[in-house]
Amino acid sequence: MKDTNVNKTLDEAKQEELMAKFDREFSYRKLSGLNKTLVFVITVIWSLWQVYTATFGLLPPTLQRSIHVGFGLVVIYLLYPMSKNDKTNKVKWYDFIFIVLSVGVVGYHIVNFENLLYRAGAYNQMDMIVSLVAIALIIEGTRRVAGPVLISVSGTFLIYAYFGQYFPGFLSHGGYSIQRISTYAWISTESILGIPIMVSSTFIFLFLLFASYLKKTGIGDWLTDLALAIAGGATGGPAKAAIVASASQGTISGSSVANTVGTGSVTIPLMKSIGYRSEFAAAVEAAASTGGQLMPPIMGAAAFIMTEFTDLPYVTIALGASIPALLYFVGIFIMVHLEAKKNGLEGLPKERIPNLKRLLKEKWFLATPIFAIVFLLVKGYTPMRAALMGILSTIIIGFINSHLDENINFGFKELVEGLEEGAKSALAVVMACASAGIIVGVVTLTGLGIKFANGIVALSQGNIFLTMFFTMIASIVLGMGMPTTANYIVQATIAAPALIAVGVPVLAAHLFVFYFGIIADITPPVALAAFAGAGIAGSNPFKTGVQASMLAFAAYLVPYVFATSPSLVLVFTPESLILGSKAVTLIISLSTALLGMFAIGGGVSGYSLTHCKTWERFVLGVGGILLVMTNLVYNGVGLALVILAWVGQKNRVKKQVQA
Structure with a gap:
């Protein structure tokens, strides 16, 4: 028993090392003493506050959202060093200054809430100073947790807002003052505190909390065992099991890298054990884990952001995305099957495959939280209410499972740890949404969205395939190194309108940019999910990236299919009546x-x-x-x-x- 625990600890340490190497989100300090306690207390309070406001009623929009951002900033400056190479694990003196400033800008919002409402559009110099400090804190916080790509984009947009008169052609505008740009960015509900943070501060946080409890209660491991039981014995079984497991767990995870490392630590060694090449084993897991975010019902929380940008019901988006997701995974499944047949690779021996009947008979109740969320969402409950019920049911199931299975420990300690881990997992999303909000604000302020869409259409001369090609390139480039959530928000603001302008339906256009933004995680040269898989498999990272993109080659065509054949995404919408005529x-x-x-x-x-x-x-x-x-x-x-x-x-x- 002792050896098993040691091995498990080593496995977890290896996973943390890989995630920190390939995803800035996981490159945080390993604190001790008072600072560790401080992070624990703040994250637990943050999670409890989110649950409380979701249960008993949200605060006025700007208060709810600014406090949400404030919590995120404070924890980030405690956890993340200024330089990724800083291995001291100590919070520096200047980080405490950033923390005080973070509390200050949010406190200013709370204290002056009514006054800020009264003088909307006529803000004073102090409002401007506080807004500038808030923007600087958010940009630095984003850089620490998400890397330089996103802040480079948001910084470019801020420059564009100020120097608009110097930009050529359709991009030109009169330019705005620093006071106008800064106050619009921080105080209004059109930018940082706009739609992205609104979604993050309400239900995305709750779904991340739900995901942390799935892991704590053993439900995540049960889903992986279930996938192995279903597909493990087939030709190339472990690879097919990896696809099933990654699809089921990736829909909740918002990170391709985390999903790759989490399920890949089990599936990649199994694939190698039956003869798959290291590069291929890592590529299968990376491609499947990346596609997990495309899988309804949650789609890595993107489904909920999409409802706000498209003004379409959640059910329409989740069901509309089901066929494209099916095509994506079928494409990878086919490649895996053919590779196995080509090399004569069999499935796992019977003794290494979990017993499906036993898993279902003894642990069927572990599926309750997932079915509960899907049922409530389909019945029309708000995502926030569905997430709350999902969290509650997961905790109850966790206590039951802990009493029935001696290998599962879920008590008060794990309950509180889940609050901490859920809040930590939200940090990258909070900063991504805040920085993407800057971009959305500039687009709204300058009218860039319409200009950019018209520019793409003019460049493609109205040709739908050229428009899709230019949009695909933009989505993949921006997706390289940028969090999925932020990438989708940016693309939904400036690129999706171009597709809509040439006749692509709204839902298909938004799924198109979302799709290619995600595929960037397995597209060389910056294929972060593939690199993480290579770390587990011990394979060449670049070759793994190339292999992953080849595995998903058919999947690169899927967005073109549903964009030009709307029946594949509009099949479940009332206005299409596809199921009939x-x-x-x-x-x-x-x-x-x-x-x-x-x-x-x-x-x-x-x-x-x-x-x-x-x-x-x-x-x-x-x-x-x-x-x-x-x-x-x-x-x-x-x-x-x-x-x-x-x-x-x-x-x-x-x-x-x-x-």
Whole structure:
């Protein structure tokens, strides 16, 4: 028993090391003594305050949101050093100054709440000074917890707001004063304290708290065991189990890196044990974990932010995203299956596979919190209420599971630790939303959103495919090193309107930019999720990134599919009535897309019914792309090409069998 605990501790230490290396969010100080106690107290109070206001009523918008940001700033300056290379684990004197200033700017908001409302739009010099300090604190806090990419973007937008008259063409505007920019950014509800922080300060925090309790209560481990029990014995079983586990857990996690390390610490060694190459094993986990954020019902909390930007009901977004998510995971599943067949890789031996019947019979109740959240959201309850019920049910299930399973410890100590860990996991989201709010504010103040959308449309001359291509590049570039939440907010503000302008439906346009922002985590040269997986597998990081992007090659086409074939995302919306009059269109679009992804998988992997010849790989690839497209003529040509390649392969297989 002692050895098991030691191994578990070493595993956790390795996970923390990898997450800190590849994700700035996890590169924090290991405090001790009074400072550690201080962080513990503040984070627990923060979580309790969030639960209390969600239960008994929120404060007025600017108070709720500014206090939320204030808590985040204080904890960040205690936990995160100014330099990532600072390994002293000591809070510096200047960090305490930042903490005092953080409390001061929020305190100013609280004390002067009514006065700030009365003089809206006519702020004084002290308002400006406090706003400038608040902006500086948020930018520095974001840099510490999320890295330099996001603050570079938000800083550029601030410069644009001030020097607008010097920008060329459609970007030009008259420019705004420092007082106007700063007070608009901090005091108004259109920027830092706008929609992103509104969502963060209400239900995103609660869902992160819910995720921390899933881990504490053993439900997360049960989901991984369930995935192994379902798929572990199939051809290439551990890789398929990794896909199932990452899809189920990644929907709650808002971090591709954390999801990769969490599930990958189990699945990557299993994949390697049956013969998968290190690069491939790490790439499978990275691709699947990254896609977890695309999976309804929670989508890494993006579903709730999307409801605010699109003004669409939550159920419409969650159900509309289900088919694109299905296509993404089917694409990866196909690649994994073909790789296993190509190399003759079998599943895990029976003795290494958890017993599915026993898991369901003895632990079925562990699924209650997840089903409860989904049920409440579908029934129309607010995300905040659903998250609260999810947290409560998880805690109750945790106590029950602790009494039934001697390997699970969940008592008062773990209950309080969950409050601390939930608050810590929210830090990156809070800063990402605050900094993204700066960008949203500048876009609103200057009218850049409409200008940028018109500029992209003009550049593409109204061509929908060129518009999508330019938007894809922008989403991937911004997604490299930027938190998913912030990336989506930026893209929803400046890029999605361009897609809408050329006829892409609102939901499809927002899913398009969200999709490519996430895929950036497995796209070289900055494929953070792939690099984290490589750390576990002991593989070459760049080769792992290339392999991960190849695994998801078909998935790069999925956004183009649903953007040009709206039936795939509008199938569940009342106005589309797809399930009635257009069911045939949906079935044809989905069928050709799935067949096309299988063909693309064969072309990329070099294996379909058997090992492919060079011309067969080419024909399968081209035929697959044509099948994925929504034009029936292209589909017909693509189907003919795929049949040609498969007939050739089938005859070759037949001859091999006869021989």
